[in-house]
Amino acid sequence: MNASIEKQRHLIDFTLASLARRKTKNLGLLLVYTLLVFVLASVSLYTHALRQEAARVLERSPEIILQRMVAGRHDLIPPGYLERIGRIRGVQTIEGRLWGYYYDPVVKANYTFMAPAAEAVRPGTLTVGPAVARSRGLAPGNTISFRAYSGKLFAFTVAGVLPHASELVSADLVLMGEADFRAFFDYPAGHHTDIALSVANPLEVRTVAAKLAAALPDSRPILREEVLRTYASVFDWREGIVLALLSAAIFAFAILAWEKASGLSAEEKREIGILKAIGWETGDVIKMKLWEGGLVSLTAFLAGFVAAYLQVFRLGAPLFEPVLKGWAVLYPRFELVPAIDGLQVATLFFFTVFPYMAAVLVPIWRTAITDPDSAMRS
Amino acid sequence: MNDLPPIPLPAEGVDTGSPPAGGSMPLDGPALGRPGGGAMIELKAIRKAFNQGRPNEFWALNGIDLTIEAKKVTAFQGPSGSGKTTLLTIVGCLARPTSGRVRLAEDDISGLPERFLTGIRRSTFGFVFQQFNLVKGLSALENVMLPAFPTGRPHRELRSHAESLLDRLKLAHRREARVEWLSGGEQQRVAIARALVNDPQVLIADEPTANLDTALSREFMGILESLNAEGRTVILTSHDPLVVESAAVHRVVSMRDGQLVEN
Incomplete structure (x- = not known):
């Protein structure tokens, strides 16, 4: 050696x-x-x-989210807003989103209820996040009931559990159909929670945001990069x-x-x-x-x-x-x-x-x- | 102990130490020839000061001219503070003189940098210190192997060499014992084995019998004699009559106040 x-x-x-x-x-x-x-x-x-x-x-969230403000507070987007935005150049897709929070007194936790536009959830069914499934002991096929803020009781069948890949966003998520969502929260027809816009060119995001602010003065655009920051x-x-x-x-x-x-x-x-x-x-x-x-x-x-x-x-x-x-x-x-x-x-x-x-x-x-x-x- | 089996000396040019940087230096131990009984070490006008330039400046050696013959046993004697140990450190390349020249087998080594002196020290000299200076917590065998670690000698070969040295010094049965568990005489024999592990030409011993009783002192002198009989040069300091008056010692150099009294 x-x-x-x-x-x-x-x-x-x-x-x-x-x-x-x-x-x-x-x-x-x-x-x-x-x-x-x-x-x-x-x-x-x-x-x-x-x-x-x-x-x-x-990463998968839209480049811009538009919220309507009333007296400095977040309010519902009334009908007609989506059409007004459609004409701005550079905007690739526009989607009115429906989501809200629900406090579950059984496990003392907050859930995010959402009606996704991209995927259809059959009426009367839910897709739940992993944390919801864990805390309520749910599996596909189970039935669960929630009492709405109006006092009415709604029963749903669990259609599936979301994957674990990113629990931070999906943990507390409950996905449901649009009609169920509107009925559960007494949501007025044609109204949305906020608007998600995707912009193809990242360099144009700020320009689009400025145009949105000018076109809809009662709304505020929230950029993805700002949230990340x-x-x-x-x-x-x-x-x-x-x-x-x-x-x-x-x-x-x-x-x-x-x-x-x-x-x-x-x-x-x-x-x-x-x-x-x-x-x-x-x-x-x-x-x-x-x-x-x-x-x-x-x-x-x-x-x-x-x-x-x-x-x-x-x-x-x-x-x-x-x-x-x-x-x-x-x-x-x-x-x-x-x-x-x-x-x-x-x-x-x-x-x-x-x-x-x-x-x-x-x-x-x-x-x-x-x-x-x-x-x-x- | 006079019937100790001989340890074969390495042949001329056999590498027993790692060469200093620059490889071609003729001054590293192995490159030194084995003088056939002539001058091994020559000291010229050696002076050594401690704390030079300070109020407590002290001259330990004050003009030493001395030639130490190869293959002989030379003893430095003198009272405490006479400069014996300081002289021994200069001869053994442990320290440099403040002024003067040191020649080792015809080569002037006084001005060599520390690195080269270390190489010479490792391959040419073996040291037996007054307090033995073994490393506590290690076994006798590990202590014996220590000086050879920097040479990169293969472990198996080194271990068997160290074991043979301990065997020769009748310590084979104690080789795995920690050194602090050994008696004074056993510790000294471990120190001797350690001094011999790199097959040095010169054995240097500082007050070797200071911590031994008469029987162990005689045993030490016996070992010394056998090592000298193999052709090794031995240099030691002592004020023990048992050492300086021993027939094994060929020459006694007396010192006082940093100077030679008689040769």
């Missing part, structure tokens, strides 16, 4: 023996570092997954809040770990002197400590990251969910689709492994360059 590979093998052997010799210190360090990585990775994984989820949801800033803000709250603890841990990692005991200094005296070069000592730091920090990084992944995507992030998700914004419960961003992992790696390596190497380098005759005088 190549001598340099054999040499590295010897150094790794010695490093492992050294780590085992100082078990308490190294295990303590490993624990603290794993905890640090775990907290940072949890927050970062969770918010990234939420952002991804929001982006995925909005709002979502992003909400989650960024939440991430910032969590990190700010945790910063004191993170700093305390980081300082503790830095001190433990960088502090060389008299015994370690003596050992370095001995190694140099018996023929180890400064570079060999540094390489050995590099292996040591690398093993500790990589193990901590991997363990912390895997633990964070499991916490976020398997256990539903019980530690950070209340702050990061927000009970009012994202309700009812939904499960996140695992999403990992390479850059995010690299950033986390850089900010956890590199400081540790620096903490280990600087004092070692200082000790390693001292004259080897110190061993003779110890």
Whole structure:
């Protein structure tokens, strides 16, 4: 075998023996570092997954949604509006949407009722989101009844359950036919909740929005990119809040770990002197400590990251969910689709492994360059 | 212990240490010839200061001219503070002189950078320290193997060589024991085995009997004699009469206040 590979093998052997010799210190360090990585990775994984989820949801949503406003409040779109918009150039499709919220006192959750225009739902049937199906124990073929706001009771047959692909949007969704929707909510004929417009050319979206605002002064156009930006800033803000709250603890841990990692005991200094005296070069000592730091920090990084992944995507992030998700914004419960961003992992790696390596190497380098005759005088 | 089986010395030019950068340097241990009894180490006008330029400046060596012969046992003796250990560190390339010249087998090594000195130290010298300086928590065998790690010698070969050294020093049964569990005499034998693992030409021992009783001291001198009989140069410091008056020691160099008293 190549001598340099054999040499590295010897150094790794010695490093492992050294780590085992100082078990308490190294295990303590490993624990603290794993905890640090775990907290940072949890927050970062969770918010990234939420952002991804929001982006995925909005990917299929229309470029512009038009809402009518009365006294600054969202109101129904009266008949005739759809025809007035039809003449704007650049608008590909226009669709009047019917949707509303329903509070289910049985499970104390809000559902979004919707009458999709694209797919026909047979009268008297419903297609429900996965969270609704879970909470009410529904399967295709079951019957469920809801009491409308008018006090009347409506019974429906469950025709199907929506797929899990994006629970953030579909979790609380209940799809029904237009006639059922209008009857259930006492919705006036010809009225819509809002209007969805798709614009083929993304560069024209703002122009179309300006034209809409001019043509229908009592309405407000909401752009997809604005919603996406709002979502992003909400989650960024939440991430910032969590990190700010945790910063004191993170700093305390980081300082503790830095001190433990960088502090060389008299015994370690003596050992370095001995190694140099018996023929180890400064570079060999540094390489050995590099292996040591690398093993500790990589193990901590991997363990912390895997633990964070499991916490976020398997256990539903019980530690950070209340702050990061927000009970009012994202309700009812939904499960996140695992999403990992390479850059995010690299950033986390850089900010956890590199400081540790620096903490280990600087004092070692200082000790390693001292004259080897110190061993003779110890 | 005089009946120790011999350890074959490496043939000239056999690589027992990693070459320093620049490979062609003639000064690395293996490239040094094995002088046939002539001058091994020459010291010219050696001076060594500690804390130079500060109020507590101290001159440990003050003009040493000395030639140490190859394949002989040379002992430095003198009271504490006479400069014996400092001289030993300069001879063993553990430290550089403040001024003066050190020649090792005809090559001037006084001005060499640390990296080259390390290479020479690893391949040419074996050290037995006064406190043994073994690495605690490691076994006797692991301690013996330590100096050879930077050479990249194959693990299996190195392990068997280290085992044979421990066997030769009658420590085979203790090879897996942690060094802190060993007696003083056993620790010293581990230190000797460690000093020999890279097959050095020169063995350097600082006050080797300071921590041993009379019986163990005699045993050490026996080992020394056998190593010298194999052709190794031995340099040691001591103020123990048992050492300096031993028949195994060919030459005693006395020191006082950083200077040689007599040769």
